[in-house]
Amino acid sequence: MPQYAKGPRLYRRKDTGIYIIRDSGRGERSTGTRDSKEAEKQLKLYLAERDRPRGPATASEMTVAAALVTYANEHAPNVKDPARIGYAIEALVPFWGERPLSTITRETCRAYGRSRRKVVKQDSKTKEVLETTPVAPSTIRKELGTLAAAITYCRDEGYVVNPPKVHLPAKTEPKDRWLTRSEAARLLWSAWRNPESKHLAKFILVGLYTGTRKTAILRLRFTPNTSGGWVDTERGTMYRRGLGEADTKKKRPAIRLPRQLAAHLRCWEQSHGRWVVEYKGAGVGSIKTAWGTALAESGLTGTGVTPHTLRHTAITWAMQAGADIWETAGYFGVSIETMHRVYAHHHPDHQDSTVKAMERGGRKL
DSSP states (O other), X not given: OOOOOOOXXXXXOTTTOOEEEEETTTEEEEOOOSOHHHHHHHHHHHHHHHTOOSSXXXXXXXXXXXXXXXXXXXXXXXXXXXXXXXXXXXXXXXHHTTOBGGGOOHHHHHHHHHHHSEEEEEXXXXXXXXXXXXXXXXXXXXXXXXXXXXXXXXHHTTSXXXXXXXXXXXXXOXXXXXXXXXXXXXXXXXXXXXXGGHHHHHHHHHHHHHOOOHHHHHTOBSSOOSSSOEEETTTTEEEXXXXXXXXXXXXXXXXXXXXXXXXXHHHHHHTTOSBSSEETTEEOSOOHHHHHHHHHHHTOTTTTOOTXXXXXXXXXXXXXXXXXXXXXXXXXXOOHHXXXXXXXXXXXXXXXXXXXXXXXXXXXX
8 A cells, every 4th residue: 555645744752742843755843842732833834834836926826824934034033123023923823824815805804803802821731711811902903014014025025926905903092101100109119129120120210211112221231232222321321222223213312311310320330230120140131020010019900001101101201391392202212293192282381372372262462
């Protein structure tokens, strides 16, 4: 009896428990994971990469997974934060997987959004539901935006012709959540009094005084470098970008430091710190755990406070104190349009002349 090739399949190694992909005539490839669901995702991506057409394909010949794999392999390594693309692709693959690009319509994009509104985490063995997490509409929009970018990349590189349009959900209103001074004090104190999260207290101080974004804060050092920004404590200046780093849409201008923060930074530097925010002498990659603990201890859990709220808070406080809107936009790297749309109403002089004119009944002074 002739033996037929079994085709690509998953096999779990008995010695390590890690899943590998076996494909007759093509050898083996490790998935690098012991989780069966994650291994299945890797198998889908492998199939997409293996079966990708070598020449320009039509929308019915190229799968969504193939477009995403191409985008991840060729474009993602050249961006500032490839992990963001990876997170989006990880969410997209289970729904779109082996569907051809031609199946992308307004309705299937809506269906994807509905499938992401509740993410259910199950125990891999008992299948017991461990957690049901709602996904924000803005996250769904970003994920579909990654899909649109991947398809555009494949079109521009000549991998596919006449691809369909990805239909994004409407933009959500910008968040206007900011911390009152008492909330900020509670959050800061909760971080500082915990021996395991003093690094978070430093992060919070920098965020409140400068409105710098999370990733830029975590990359700050006390000496010039090429991978992130740095602080010149002698001149009282913060450089949010590393040496030679190109600027992006998320502006990172150099700024003067408020005197209170400058004093803190000098103390941190004198204690032989290399990173502005460090834990046990090393840089910090994530503050997720410490942030969640601080929120719980300060009573702010469930109030919509995220690390990015510190940026909103800093800009809001500046407006409430009567800062010039043009200087504030430059300091925080925010467009004037965003300042007027999101923050201007906090300014004490907001619409002042108009209100006074209306109070005079339209009469001139």
